[in-house]
Amino acid sequence: MRNLEEILSKQPFLAGLDGEHRRLVLGCARNRRFDAGAYLLREGEPADEFYLIRQGRVALEIAPPDKAPIVIATLGEGDIVGASWLIPPYHWRLDARAVEPTLVIGLDAECLRGKCEEDHDLGYEMMKRFLPIFVKRLHATRLQLLDVYGRS
Numbered sequence: 001m002r003n004l005e006e007i008l009s010k011q012p013f014l015a016g017l018d019g020e021h022r023r024l025v026l027g028c029a030r031n032r033r034f035d036a037g038a039y040l041l042r043e044g045e046p047a048d049e050f051y052l053i054r055q056g057r058v059a060l061e062i063a064p065p066d067k068a069p070i071v072i073a074t075l076g077e078g079d080i081v082g083a084s085w086l087i088p089p090y091h092w093r094l095d096a097r098a099v100e101p102t103l104v105i106g107l108d109a110e111c112l113r114g115k116c117e118e119d120h121d122l123g124y125e126m127m128k129r130f131l132p133i134f135v136k137r138l139h140a141t142r143l144q145l146l147d148v149y150g151r152s
Contacts, residue, residue, distance in 0.1 A: 004029055007105060011052050012078045013129060021122045028111035034058075034098040040081055047090040049106045050082030056102025060137070061095045073140045074099065083133050085109035086126070 005026055008014055014022060032051065034040055040051055040058060051058075057076050061069035072094065075081060081096045081104070090109065116123030 004031060004105070007031075007054065008052075011105070013052055013080055017125060021119070021125060024115045024119065024122055025107065025112065028108040028115065030106050030108075032104045032106040034102045034104065036098055036100050036102075038098045040096040040098065040102075040104070041092045041094075043092050043094050045092050047082060047085040047092050048109050050080065050085045050109060051096075051104040051106055053077055053079050053081060054103040054105060056104075057099040058102055059097050059099050060140075061097060062141075063095055069095065069097075073137065080130075080133055082109075083130050083137070085113070086130055 005022075008022060008026055008029060014025065017025070034056070041047070041049075043063065053075055055077055057074055058079075058081050059069075059074050060072045060081075062072060063069045082092065084090065084092050112126070116126055
């Protein structure tokens with residue numbers, strides 16, 4: 001657990017989080033590894049774990065019926081994979097696939113939601129950290145749509 005605590009303390013997403021809140025997050029964390037091509041999450045499945053990328057790259061994709069997936073963004077070290085764990089009904093809205101072997105810290109979403117409910121200051125900190133991620137992903141999606149539909 002000490003090694004995981006050191007890893008978490010170096011994650012940009014948790015920078016500035018006080019020690020008590022970091023310990024609460026640590027209680028929901030575990031190390032995970034995904035091989036190239038493996039899916040970290042799939043659209044429609046329960047949003048039960050999200051990830052802090054330690055090493056590797058992950059493609060966020062939308063899979064239109066009968067077409068190749070559209071890559072919305074490619075994420076790397078220090079980025080977050082999965083934000084739908086915060087929004088009911090807690091199901092993923094897209095796919096995330098490891099582009100290369102990828103090491104992550106997995107955070108149990110139900111565990112962290114429970115801790116955020118018990119400690120509203122922690123919940124507020126999580127919302128402040130995730131809101132910019134939502135905005136950035138929405139903007140990336142908009143740019144992809146402009147690219148796909150904006151030019152003939």
